Amino acid sequence: MKKAVFFDIDDTILDTSTFAKSARKSAIRMMVDNGLPISFDEAYSLLKEIIGQKGSNYDKHFDVLTKTVLGEKNSMLIALGMITYHNVKFALLRPFPKTMDILIYLKSKGYRLAVISNGLTIKQWEKLVRLNLHNFFDKVITSEEVGFEKPNKYIFDEALKRMGCGAENSIMIGNRLDTDCMGAINAGMSSILVNSNISPEKIQKIKDDNLDIKIINNISELDKLL
């Protein structure tokens, strides 16, 4: 059977960290300009703290922010923050360079494609749909659905089951050595690490441990390996 290629989404296909940071800063600027009575730097630090505590998929960061600063929720400031965040995020949303070329190349080689992501199912589909990449992927398997996050073996097992393919025929591509690659390896798959800035010591460790993890700069180089 032809191999299946599984992708992480955030910071693998999309530069999520960069656009989320820009969107959050714009939202904070808007809230401060419209009366949140602390400085931009204070408000942005506080938001980062709240995201650290609640996780990035929590949907009430700005509620907590206004409540913390003002003692009660301020719905106008929350609405301003949310709208600005979403407008900037959607304006900046784009895949890494050559992503579309690589996905077309992989389909032309007969690979089946899917996503394995620690995130919310509809939010992850939304990113693919907004970029018009959704038709490339047969399945999106998320931690929300499966109940376990990468690197837990179970999310990889479940993804393999849903795609009807064996671990030995499957490759996981992601930007996190600890979650994407080690999780895949533990599930019996091979793996390719991208966008990682991995240290020479860790590269040596992968060699010493004889792990089936290849390292490239970003997914535009996948055609060298697949």
Added chain:
Amino acid sequence: MKKAVFFDIDDTILDTSTFAKSARKSAIRMMVDNGLPISFDEAYSLLKEIIGQKGSNYDKHFDVLTKTVLGEKNSMLIALGMITYHNVKFALLRPFPKTMDILIYLKSKGYRLAVISNGLTIKQWEKLVRLNLHNFFDKVITSEEVGFEKPNKYIFDEALKRMGCGAENSIMIGNRLDTDCMGAINAGMSSILVNSNISPEKIQKIKDDNLDIKIINNISELDKLL
């Protein structure tokens, strides 16, 4: 003390019903075009039925739709539907003609303005913010916050309390005789009905009952009364 003017939002300031209908139709078209295996007409009827059952503020109409048609949720179709719905809604979102002129006129006359709405607080602020009307309104009082919907007297009492003004100095403007106007009258306020297509019989009944409800075509005519 200067009078306070309270507005309903949906179908009073914004043509909500029209843009929601267009947005829902576009979303259904997108879902059917991308594989929802029923006709447009069937899918749109089913969506209307689901909205009737769950209410328009329920946020999982498309989840229920895919589950009903397919036996299980389809997250890609839900994402396509949601994105299309929101894109079309925001593209069409605009106030009724001359709304901005009328709001400026009312402020120039010294009126204080607020909203009383059966809806979700942040969603209602979001509409005002997207239209850049938010700075006109001192407060947005919603049924979500207060726990009672118009025409319940309590939501009007609470709005008057938050604005610090007496019922005798306050006017409610809305498109629904039963909820906006009768609720306001019961709370001791006066009222103006807009966008209503009210029947001659009902107009006669208002006269017979000597209710303090004036009727105009739309809010562009408010300067004749205030």
